[in-house]
Amino acid sequence: MKRFTLLAVAAVAVLAAGACGTTEEIAAPSSDATAGPVTVKDGRGKEITLPKPATRVVSLEWGETEILASLGVMPVGSADNKGFAVWDTAVTLDPSVKDVGTRGEPSVDSVVALQPDLVVMEAERGAPIVAQLEKYVPVLVTIGSDARRNLDRLRDDVTMIATAVGKKAEGDGLLADLDARIASAKTELASAGAAGKPFAMADGWKEGSTVSVRMFGRGALVSDLGTAIGLRNAWTTAGDPQWGLGQTDVEGVKALDGKGVTFFYNASDGVDVFADGLRGNAIWDALDFVEAGRARKLPSGIWTFGGPKSCIQWIDAVVAAYQA
Incomplete structure (x- = not known):
C-alpha cells in the first residue's frame, strides 16, 4: 500500500505494443480520426503538433490509460497492467497491450521500442523522463489533478487527449455521460x-x-x-x-x-x-x-x-x- 503515500499518487508509465489495426478493431473511427495535423496545448502550456491524430499511444498513468481506452484508442503500451486490472475496472485492457514497467519507473527503452505516435503522462512525473522521451517521441503532459478545479481539470484533460487522438466527438460523449449521471444522481439522492x-x-x-x-x-x-x-x-x-x-x-x-x-x-x-x-x-x-x-x-x-x-x-x- 506504499503506493498510496501522499506524494506517490502521481503519474507513471503505461506502455504496450500492438498491431496498428488495434484501434480500428475496438471502435469505429470518429469523424476526425483521419484528419490532418492536430495541435494541442498540454498541461505545461506547451503546444504539441502531430502530423495526424495519434493512433499508437503509450500512456504513463492509469487515469490517462482509462481515458484513452474509453475513447476507443487502446494504448499500445501501459505501465503496471496487472495493477490497472485490480484498481481500475472502468475499462479492460486488450491482451496486446504491453507492460513497460512500474508506474513509478517506466522503461524509456520499452516505450521507444513500441514506436508510438504519442506518449501521454501526468505532470507530477516531472521533467527528467519527459526530456528523455521527447528525444524520440512527442509527449503530451496532462495536469492529472488540481484541487482548485478538479472536475473542470478532468474535462480539460479528456478534451486534450481526445483532440490529440482524433476522438473529439467521443470525448464530448464521455463528458456528456458524466454530466448526465451527475444530474440523475442528484435527483436520486434528493x-x-x-x-x-x-x-x-x-x-x-x-x-x-x-x-x-x-x-x-x-x-x-x-x-x-x-x-x-x-x-x-x-x-x-x-x-x-x-x-x-x-x-x-x-x-x-x-x-x-x-x-x-x-x-x-x-x-x-x-x-x-x-x-x-x-x-x-x-x-x-x-x-x-x-x-x-x-x-x-x-x-x-x-x-x-x-x-x-x-x-x-x-x-x-x-x-x-x-x-x-
Whole structure:
C-alpha cells in the first residue's frame, strides 16, 4: 500500500505494443480520426503538433490509460497492467497491450521500442523522463489533478487527449455521460432524503501495527463529485494543493464522529485496513458511523483518480449506499 503515500499518487508509465489495426478493431473511427495535423496545448502550456491524430499511444498513468481506452484508442503500451486490472475496472485492457514497467519507473527503452505516435503522462512525473522521451517521441503532459478545479481539470484533460487522438466527438460523449449521471444522481439522492448529507472518503495502509489513513479532502476528484451530486464532504482539513489529500490516523478520524457521516473507503487490492487492520481498535469501533454500519467499502476496482467512467462508477456506488 506504499503506493498510496501522499506524494506517490502521481503519474507513471503505461506502455504496450500492438498491431496498428488495434484501434480500428475496438471502435469505429470518429469523424476526425483521419484528419490532418492536430495541435494541442498540454498541461505545461506547451503546444504539441502531430502530423495526424495519434493512433499508437503509450500512456504513463492509469487515469490517462482509462481515458484513452474509453475513447476507443487502446494504448499500445501501459505501465503496471496487472495493477490497472485490480484498481481500475472502468475499462479492460486488450491482451496486446504491453507492460513497460512500474508506474513509478517506466522503461524509456520499452516505450521507444513500441514506436508510438504519442506518449501521454501526468505532470507530477516531472521533467527528467519527459526530456528523455521527447528525444524520440512527442509527449503530451496532462495536469492529472488540481484541487482548485478538479472536475473542470478532468474535462480539460479528456478534451486534450481526445483532440490529440482524433476522438473529439467521443470525448464530448464521455463528458456528456458524466454530466448526465451527475444530474440523475442528484435527483436520486434528493428522492432518498440524502441531499446535503455528509460523507467522507479515505483509503489506508498498515505498516507494522501502525494504520495510516489518507483522507480525500475538499478539492479531491471524488470530493468534487460528491459535492456535484448534492452531498457534503465532512472532512474539512485542507489537503495538498494538487490532489486534495491529507494523511491522518485513527485519532484524527475522530473529527468525523457524531456528524452523521457515511464513510467510504477503497480496498481494491484485498487489503482491508479498516475492516481488518482496525478490528478491535477501541477508537475505531466507538465511532458512530462504524457502530451504525455506515463505514462502506467501495466495490473493488473503482479508481478514485480515474476518468469519466471511473467517476460514474463511484457515483453509482455512493448513490446505492444512500438508497440502501
